[in-house]
Amino acid sequence: MAISDAESLVMEVLWEKNPATSDDVVAELSKTTDWQEPTIKTLLNRLLKKRAIAAVRDGRRYLYRPLLKREDYIDAASTTLLDRLFGGRVAPLVAHFSERRKLTKKDIAELKRLIGELDHDR
Amino acid sequence: MAISDAESLVMEVLWEKNPATSDDVVAELSKTTDWQEPTIKTLLNRLLKKRAIAAVRDGRRYLYRPLLKREDYIDAASTTLLDRLFGGRVAPLVAHFSERRKLTKKDIAELKRLIGELDHDR
DNA sequence: AATTAAAGATTACAGCCGTAAATGGTGCAT
DNA sequence: ATGCACCATTTACGGCTGTAATCTTTAATT
Numbered sequence: 450m451a452i453s454d455a456e457s458l459v460m461e462v463l464w465e466k467n468p469a470t471s472d473d474v475v476a477e478l479s480k481t482t483d484w485q486e487p488t489i490k491t492l493l494n495r496l497l498k499k500r501a502i503a504a505v506r507d508g509r510r511y512l513y514r515p516l517l518k519r520e521d522y523i524d525a526a527s528t529t530l531l532d533r534l535f536g537g538r539v540a541p542l543v544a545h546f547s548e549r550r551k552l553t554k555k556d557i558a559e560l561k562r563l564i565g566e567l568d569h570d571r
Numbered sequence: 572m573a574i575s576d577a578e579s580l581v582m583e584v585l586w587e588k589n590p591a592t593s594d595d596v597v598a599e600l601s602k603t604t605d606w607q608e609p610t611i612k613t614l615l616n617r618l619l620k621k622r623a624i625a626a627v628r629d630g631r632r633y634l635y636r637p638l639l640k641r642e643d644y645i646d647a648a649s650t651t652l653l654d655r656l657f658g659g660r661v662a663p664l665v666a667h668f669s670e671r672r673k674l675t676k677k678d679i680a681e682l683k684r685l686i687g688e689l690d691h692d693r
Numbered sequence: 694a695a696t697t698a699a700a701g702a703t704t705a706c707a708g709c710c711g712t713a714a715a716t717g718g719t720g721c722a723t
Numbered sequence: 724a725t726g727c728a729c730c731a732t733t734t735a736c737g738g739c740t741g742t743a744a745t746c747t748t749t750a751a752t753t
Binding site for chain 2: 556
């Protein structure tokens with residue numbers, strides 16, 4: 450089952466702080482959203498149901514941990530996007546951003562380094 | 572308003588064949604989906620409501636055309652993804668795919684060429 | 694002119710999503 | 724042991740999505 454946008458913000462918190470109580474998550478998300486506490490509880494429960502996170506009781510509260518790894522999540526999400534929009538390959542996406550002048554100097558330097566390394570690896 | 576996944580498949584058809592009748596769209600999507608005709612009509616109507624496409628009467632039928640440009644659509648979609656998952660920059664995404672060994676030889680060659688060109692441009 | 698066929702428009706409906714209120718259970722303080 | 728806080732669980736609800744059936748309009752055919 451897919452992680453929704455709102456749910457993914459909760460995942461981000463848990464990827465940062467693992468484990469976390471619901472209060473931790475609420476505190477963190479209050480910085481960036483206007484969500485009420487019950488909203489965040491709902492999202493935690495939906496993530497539990499989807500088995501994206503786990504909870505173990507700790508006294509009267511729960512400690513939540515991510516089960517889904519961030520790496521796997523971003524891999525799935527970006528692969529889906531590439532498949533749908535760029536024939537499943539990375540280069541056309543980079544070309545698109547290049548045409549749109551959306552490559553920063555930093556990007557270009559980093560890409561150059563990456564490509565260089567790849568040549569060594571074989 | 573956002574274009575949904577199913578709607579985006581209809582857009583793809585119209586980006587290919589512009590203008591197209593609903594029959595054209597149905598014929599094309601029948602190759603790749605199991606959607607019934609009414610389903611596709613619904614999607615066309617939702618896209619009209621969202622002003623992503625336009626329709627002009629042609630006798631007893633309509634000719635549909637995209638209003639939203641594919642370039643703009645993929646730009647919005649991929650920018651959203653990059654913002655959410657890679658700090659808004661391209662290089663980290665490429666790095667991710669590189670680590671996951673998901674760069675094809677073709678990708679690497681193309682990236683190399685792209686980077687080279689960028690160096691010339693300035 | 695009346696009927697039929699074809700296309701479009703309207704209605705449907707369950708599931709997910711964003712957002713949250715209301716209710717229920719349990720450990721802590723008295 | 725009892726009530727109180729606190730945290731979790733359940734319920735809610737409107738909107739969007741995927742999927743489609745049904746109704747309506749209109750052009751073509753007899």
